[in-house]
Amino acid sequence: xxLSDRDLKFAVETGQLIVSPAPxxxxxxxxxxxxxxxxxxxxxxxxxFRQKQADAGNDSWLRVGKYKYRxxxxxxxxxxxxxxxxxxxxxxxxxxxxxxPRGFLLWQTREAVGTPEIDPRxxxxxxxxxxxxxxxxxxxxxxxxxHAGWWGQITLEIANLGPFDLCxxxxxxISQIVVATISSPPTKRKKEGIAIGQRTVSGNTGSN
Amino acid sequence: MLPLRLDRQLIALVCKVAPGGFSGERIFEVKLxxxxxxxxxxxxxxxxxxxxxxxxxxxxxxxxxxxxxARIVDFIDDDQFMVEIPDGETIAVDKGIIKDxxxxxxxxxxxxxxxSV
Numbered sequence: 001x002x003l004s005d006r007d008l009k010f011a012v013e014t015g016q017l018i019v020s021p022a023p024x025x026x027x028x029x030x031x032x033x034x035x036x037x038x039x040x041x042x043x044x045x046x047x048x049f050r051q052k053q054a055d056a057g058n059d060s061w062l063r064v065g066k067y068k069y070r071x072x073x074x075x076x077x078x079x080x081x082x083x084x085x086x087x088x089x090x091x092x093x094x095x096x097x098x099x100x101p102r103g104f105l106l107w108q109t110r111e112a113v114g115t116p117e118i119d120p121r122x123x124x125x126x127x128x129x130x131x132x133x134x135x136x137x138x139x140x141x142x143x144x145x146x147h148a149g150w151w152g153q154i155t156l157e158i159a160n161l162g163p164f165d166l167c168x169x170x171x172x173x174i175s176q177i178v179v180a181t182i183s184s185p186p187t188k189r190k191k192e193g194i195a196i197g198q199r200t201v202s203g204n205t206g207s208n
Numbered sequence: 209m210l211p212l213r214l215d216r217q218l219i220a221l222v223c224k225v226a227p228g229g230f231s232g233e234r235i236f237e238v239k240l241x242x243x244x245x246x247x248x249x250x251x252x253x254x255x256x257x258x259x260x261x262x263x264x265x266x267x268x269x270x271x272x273x274x275x276x277x278a279r280i281v282d283f284i285d286d287d288q289f290m291v292e293i294p295d296g297e298t299i300a301v302d303k304g305i306i307k308d309x310x311x312x313x314x315x316x317x318x319x320x321x322x323x324s325v
Contacts, residue, residue, distance in 0.1 A: 018315040030221040040230050061227045070235075070295065077229040095286075108230040112253065116315050117218060117279065151315060152251025153232030195281075197240025198300035203321055 002029055003122070003179045017179055018151040020112045026137055028200045030127070032173035033109045033154065038080070040108040041168075043090050045078040080105060084201050089160075099166045101136070104159045109167070113177055114151020119185045123148050126156075132174050136162015139175045146177070148186055217280045218313075221291065222305040223275035225255050231265055236276045241288045241300040250276055250294035253313060260310030276312060280306075 003011060005026040011017035023031045035041075050060045052075075084091045089103030101103065124146040128139035138159040146154070151200050156175055160166050168174070226235040234255045237247045254277035255263045263274070281298055282290040289306060319323050 015315055020315070036231070040232075042229055073249070074235055075228055106230075108232055112232065112251070117277075117313065147296060150251070150254075150293075150296070152253060153230065155230060155233075195284075195298045195300040197242045197244055197246055198284060198290070199241040199243075199288060 001181045003181070007014045008179060010123060011179065015116060016120075017124070018112065018114050018116065019177075021110070023111075023144045027176065030176040030178045032129075033111050033113065033126070033175045033177060035168060035172045035174065036108045036110040036153065036168055038092065038095050038097060041080045041092075042077045043080055043104070043111045045076045048078075049076050060188075085204075093167075096167050096169045099137075099158065099168060101160050101165070102164060104117055107156050107158055109154045109156060109175065110171070112151055112153050114146050115148050116151070117149050120148035121181055121185060122179050123182050124179050126154060127176050127178060129174060129176055135164060135166060136160050137166055137174065140172075148182055218309060219278055219280055219291070220256065220275040220307045220309045221278050221293070221301060222307060223274060223276045224269055224271050225257065225263065225276070226271035227268060228252075230286055230293070234263065234268075235271075236274075237271075238276065238299065238301060239305060241284075241302050248293070248295040248297065254294045256310050262311060262313070273308060275310065277309065278306075 005028050008017065008026050008031060012019055014024060019031055025032065049062070053060050056189070060074055080092045080097055082092050083090055084093070089100045090105045091098055097105065113124060115124070125146040126140045126146070128137070138161050139156055141157045141159070221238050224237040228234045228249055232252050233249045234252055235247060236250055236255065237245050240246050252263055252265065256265050256275040257268060258273045276293060278291040278293045280289055281292050284290055284300055287303055288300050289303055290298055290300055
């Protein structure tokens with residue numbers, strides 16, 4: 001069951017839904033999320049990745065099924081450059097970010113969003129907004145679910161699939177969450193009954 | 209069978225905490241039960257510094273000793289527990305790194321500024 005505006009407001013006020021800073025407005029069934037300050041916009045340092053691969057004698061492609069985003073990201077994030085040369089599909093113009101067609105960046109939301117650790121009863125889904133989508137702006141490609149029981153600022157995966165150079169700035173409401181109830185608080189999460197890094201009687205079987 | 213008092217118990221894990229790529233995330237590194245390190249990302253609100261305070265928006269500057277929030281999911285044997293960590297994964301850790309949380313993690317309770325209905 002998706003929450004209406006009055007239920008969203010009630011959920012925020014009672015702490016069942018965490019949106020911080022608190023929403024200034026509620027749409028009929030959603031709450032807008034805003035871009036954080038421009039320093040929280042990042043792009044991938046593709047050249048550094050390629051160089052590292054070359055140095056290691058590896059192919060230059062990114063093996064998606066094997067790479068570990070969490071460590072990879074720390075190595076190859078970089079701030080959006082000021083340089084507007086044609087080779088940069090994403091660049092800064094003062095406090096704004098210009099996203100050329102086929103450009104891609106990551107940008108954190110201003111709001112921390114989610115549900116409390118104890119007895120969560122809601123689940124959140126991140127969506128784009130239809131008005132900006134028609135310009136070609138793609139806001140969140142996959143994994144739109146904020147699982148029950150955790151909360152934090154959201155990293156949006158932003159791409160320009162349209163024909164225009166798009167301009168983005170802090171405070172732009174380019175995404176939103178819709179919120180639904182879950183049937184009961186989740187109990188436990190396991191993968192095939194074994195945790196990462198588990199030490200068993202037969203030796204170290206977990207991977208990390 | 210997990211003793212009822214431990215089911216879903218909110219705990220902290222001893223770990224290293226380092227700055228993340230975004231202001232809202234931190235890198236943490238936990239030692240797994242099999243001895244391997246596990247390195248991942250967590251929202252800032254789930255990380256404590258070595259003084260037992262939740263990390264502020266501008267800390268840490270470098271990798272420091274700290275703790276990460278977790279929940280006990282299951283009991284594996286006398287020395288290992290299965291815990292869920294803020295990146296959504298379930299990992300196995302030795303009980304020696306499981307600690308009480310230094311502070312509560314209290315989500316903000318803020319009133320709406322303006323409600324348009």
